[in-house]
Amino acid sequence: MTFKSDIQIAREASKRPIQEIGQKLGISSDDLLPYGHDKAKVSQKFINSVQERPDGKLILVTAINPTPAGEGKTTTTVGLGDGLNRIGKNAAVCIREASLGPNFGMKGGAAGGGYAQIVPMEEMNLHFTGDFHAITSAHNLLSAMIDNHIYWGNALEIDLRRVVWRRVVDMNDRALRQITASLGGVSNGFPRETGFDITVASEVMAILCLAKDLSDLQKRLGDMIVAYTRERKPIYASDLKADGAMTVLLKDAMQPNLVQTLENNPAFVHGGPFANIAHGCNSVIATTTALKLADYVVTEAGFGADLGAEKFLNIKCRKAGLAPSCVVVVATVRAMKMNGGVAKADLGAENVDAVQAGCPNLGRHIENLKSFGVPVVVAINHFVTDTEAEVQAVKDYVASQGSEAVLSRHWELGSAxxxxxxxxxxxxIEKGQSNFTTLYPDAMPLAEKINTIATKIYRADAAVMDQKILNQLKDWEEQGYGDLPVCMAKTQYSFTTDPEARGAPTGFTIPVREVRLSAGAGFVVAICGEIMTMPGLPRVPSAENIRLNDIGDVEGLF
Incomplete structure (x- = not known):
């Protein structure tokens, strides 16, 4: 059986002018700022005008821990949005923007797949409306202003050894992880160690995705800690008077992007923070705007439910006053078999025993999500190699967990x-059983919040923190940051910090290697195990196969 590639399907899409898509949500042409014919930004003026409207129902799509077999979380998010419209509901989709790094590396794009995609796929996976470039520029403007301040006398008495603000670029480039800047003599400044992160790991990205409006954005940017003095006094971006100019660079990027699915249903694609070093959700302003315009809003959170959904519920919902009415967990028969010990090369053969052996990973996610007081539906994302017996095994297991699993064939058939x-x-949703609550209260001490996530979500015996980390957390509490939520940075592939530990492991601890304060974004990052904030390219990067063909179309994006 031969299937068309995602890019072939996207290129054959019958797109409607973006003004027509806006009309479906009651957005007039005057309130759209078009970027070509098929994408536009929604004006802040319009967003302000709809704030008194009631909210629609929020649906979170999450997944089991990612495997090389693929789960299709974004594809399911888009497919569910189209499916809701097909059955007569007014629904919109909200997802993150794609980073150039993974596109040219190994992971690929972030627009869905098959017949459940958002278009224009090529533009979305490349420069789109320039939001990531604006974030990169704003971040690096602050970097330049720090070194410039030091060069011209260092009135703030910044300790060169304690500059914590690095630079960013939206590309996988391991050579930039650790560098020495300002070499070349007196005219180039004072040499110091620094490095680069990928743009999606920038605190500016996290702030853009959590800010309510431009004034909130500027305040959060000003609150970012960029360095310390010798006496350990924090230096803020506002001390360098950088927050105003950064906001100017971000004023257009702050407005949500409106595009469409293959079936011409509205989709907001805005923001894209890392799901391990940051909170892994699309922007608050896109989600809250969609909720004012649609009866149902389908959004997703990055990686598995132990990372993305936990952060969506404990950080984004807490900060934005959101409460999901239902959570959909995406699982595949193939991934269940991998969790059950089957090698990727052998996934095509029926193996019901392996499916059953892998299901506890799914079960733990279901149980975790229910602990937040939200009802859970499992979406079995269909692959052509799935057998009826394997699908039934997943359905039976989910039923034993008190939820229901539904086979969904959106990749192959779209909304049908x-x-x-x-x-x-x-x-x-209509049963009205959602009683959402966060996992921990604001007032809980930071170390206890970290331990709560480690024990209640990952099912570790404990989070292990040395005295230096405990002292740092205590210092932040004394400085007024104790009410912040915690953003756990760990591998996405496992409940543990070992990416090879699949299934639902027990009898382990979560080592916390480092903690960082993201004062502007409004969370404390606990780095567990080895986490890269600047990925590298694989041995054979996707970039080697991306090119323009003879008629000027892009080939190699996937």
């Missing part, structure tokens, strides 16, 4: 394949 899933989600 996701209508059953959409119907089940609507039925679940």
């Amino acid at each position: 394949g996701s209508a059953d899933l959409a119907q089940k989600v609507v039925e679940t």
